[in-house]
C-alpha cells in the first residue's frame with residue numbers, strides 16, 4: 602500500500618505527520634509528503650493519518 606498526498610489540497614497543518622511520522626514527512630514547501638510504500642505494521646497508523654486530515658488530501662492506494 603502507498604499513501605499519496607495531494608500537494609494542491611494539503612494546507613500543511615501537520616496532523617498526519619504527528620499521527621504517523623513513519624509514513625508522512627514535511628517537504629521543502631512545508632506540506633506533507635508520503636515516504637512511499639507503507640510498512641506493513643504501519644497500515645492502521647497511515648489510515649489514521651489520512652482520516653485526521655481536515656481537507657481530505659490523502660489517498661491510500663493498494
Ligand code: SF4
Pocket residue numbers: 606610611612613614615616617618632633650653654655656657658659
Ligand atoms: S493532515 Fe492533511 S492538510 Fe494536514 S499536513 Fe497532512 S495532508 Fe496536509
